[in-house]
Amino acid sequence: MDLTITLDRHSSLPLHQQVYEELRRAILTRRLLPGQKVPSTRALADTLQVSRATITQSYDRLLSEGYLETLVGSGTYVCVQLPDDLLHSTPVAVATNSQPLRVQLSDYGDRLGQTLFALQPSPMQPISFRYGQPALQHFPIALWRKLLSRYCLANSDWLDYGTDFQGYRPLRQAIANYLGRARAVRCHPDQLILTNGTQQALDLVMRLLINPGDRIGIEDPGYLSARRIFHSHGAGIVPIPVDEAGVIVEKLAHLDANSLRLVYVTPSHQFPTGSILSLSRRLELLAWAQQHPCLILEDDYDSEYRYQDRPIPALQGLDQNHSVIYIGTFSKVLFPSLRIGYLVVPPDLVSLFAQAKWLSDRQLPTLEQQVLTEFIEAGHLESHIRKMRSHYDQLRQTLVQALKQHFRERVMIFGEKAGIHVMVKLRTCWSDTEVIERAANVGVGLMSAQLHYFNPCDRGEFIFGYGDLDEAQIVEGIDCLAQVLGT
Ligand SMILES: Cc1ncc(COP(=O)(O)O)c(C=O)c1O
CATH class of the missing domain: 1.10.10.10 (Winged helix-like DNA-binding domain superfamily/Winged helix DNA-binding domain)
Incomplete structure (x- = not known):
């Protein structure tokens, strides 16, 4: 042949x-x-x-x-x-x-190619302290299903393209009201752009405001997914250190600050250390932004779960100069696959963001937007958050107590006042990888905080997410961990 x-x-x-x-x-x-x-x-x-x-x-x-x-x-x-x-x-x-x-790849493709990372879920152990995992077993599925079916049958309008480039108007109204009540965010519904979660919100900000080579300040340690998006758009990344009161704003003064286009912060529960940006630092940051040609990108992650003290108003609500772009998401308070998040942008940027969103993926599914509108307006969102706050508070106390009881002076716990994870520094004779391996051998999943640092190295720091565990699992997990790490 x-x-x-x-x-x-x-x-x-x-x-x-x-x-x-x-x-x-x-x-x-x-x-x-x-x-x-x-x-x-x-x-x-x-x-x-x-x-x-x-x-x-x-x-x-x-x-x-x-x-x-x-x-x-x-x-x-x-x-x-x-x-x-x-x-x-x-x-x-x-x-x-x-x-x-x-x-032949684009420059964007090339940059992604240089930093390809495995897109796979973290391996599950029988007890995994995964961060960012809400207690989905407590989500009111029956109520959600009832609303879905009601809106689905009411008419067939939701099948068609939506007519609102910024997202379903009644939902924007409901979110604006909620943000005003819960976070002291001051915005008109027309300043809201509904997005496919925080991830798309960050991506749109990059497309519209950042050119390759522009510099962005980001907390160190800071949210790795945000850093990856910034990098994929060719931004130069400038680390700003964090302490127990959040990002150290005075460090900005030592940078060539005029060259920064954006500063990305997670003030409500700094990721991953969990520190809460103090009111004085918030005001300092806003004052700094006012003097520089730079916007603040506020990712108000974990703001809903605050366990001690009164919540501090969002930067956006304290700002007088339209220098803040605010980002929120329903991934943790409802469920991650809902993929509904939002941007609150200064009025002069609204139409650009609306176009960018429309060009990127048209819109969010209308049916889910209608259901979420009613969910918020009828008070279900806030009552679910209240219920989950006390549930997570219980889990958090159990975790902190178990860690202290087993590891005593060999443990330091950070960020326990808010959120659904804490950062834990463990003093052991093992490297971070060995700690994770030893934990895995007894069926406990742990995640190191290393990757979120600019200079990843062994620090003995781990992110303990507790949102989707129950008290018995937490106690058992820490007990097993203490045994293999030889306390
Ligand atoms: C700092 C931070 N912001 C936002 C999110 C939520 O992202 P998304 O809305 O895309 O699900 C996460 C998820 O873990 C996060 O860690």
């Missing part, structure tokens, strides 16, 4: 990969027909002047993927029944770190 395969011996793509791709392409383009016999591995190796192992490797992959089949004693054939989708679709090249890409 005459089968032309061209190999590029100077390519960094391994030969077995090239043979595999050539044969697959020949099958998909019907140069090789279903049922047609292909050369033996020995014959093809001779023709191409490569080792037989190279051809065997390519054939094995084609066999396992269903492109080829072997008939015992007869040889290897193109599968008679190729799945339809293989014949009709263009093969998708899956980029892995070991395979150089054959396409």
Whole structure:
């Protein structure tokens, strides 16, 4: 059989990969027909002047993927029944770190390529202290389902495109009212842009306000996902240290501050240390922003769960100069897959943000926006938050007590006044990786705080999320941990 395969011996793509791709392409383009016999591995190796192992490797992959089949004693054939989708679709090249890409990437793609990270959930252990996990088992599903079905059946308008570029107007009104009551945010509903969570809010801010090379100040340690978005847009990142009163604003004075375009902060419960930005520092930060051509990006993460003292008003509500962009989300107070968050932007930026959102992904699903509107207006949101606050408070106290009881002077706990995680510094004779491994061996999942620092190194600091655990699990988890870490 005459089968032309061209190999590029100077390519960094391994030969077995090239043979595999050539044969697959020949099958998909019907140069090789279903049922047609292909050369033996020995014959093809001779023709191409490569080792037989190279051809065997390519054939094995084609066999396992269903492109080829072997008939015992007869040889290897193109599968008679190729799945339809293989014949009709263009093969998708899956980029892995070991395979150089054959396409020309944009600068954005290049930057992502340089910092590719595994998009996979953190491995689960029987007791995992995962951060950012709300107690989904307490979500009022029956009520949500009732509202969904009521709005679903009321009419069919929700099936169509929405007409509001900024998000469903009644929902914006409900959120603006809620933010005014709960967070002292001062905004008109027309300043709200509804987004697919905080993540999209940050992305839109980058698109509209940041050019590659622009500098952004961010807390150190700080929220890794935010840093990744900033980096993906080519921003230069300037770390600003954090202490027990939040980001150290006076450090801004020592920077070439005029070159900063944005400062990203998490004042309600600094991520990951959990410190709460004091009122004096809030005012200091706003005063600084007023004197510089720089906006404050306030991610009001975890503001709903404050356990001691009265909540401090959001920076946005204290600001007199439209120098704050405020971001909030329903991921933690309701559920993460809802994917509804919001931006409150200064009035002169509203139409730009609305367009950017519309161009990016049109809109959020209307049905969920309608349901959430009623959920807020009927008071269910605030009553759910109240209920969960006392639930999380109980879990938090159990965790703190268990840690102190077992680790005594070898533990320091940060950020326990708010949120659904604490940061814990453990003094042990193990490295951070060893602590995590030892914990995993007894079925306890731990996450290091390392990655959230600009200079990741062993500090013995771990983020203990407790939101989706119960008290018994917390006690058992800390007990197991104490045993393997030899307290
Ligand atoms: C600091 C911070 N902000 C926001 C979020 C929520 O992100 P999203 O609204 O995209 O779910 C998280 C999630 O863990 C977070 O840690």
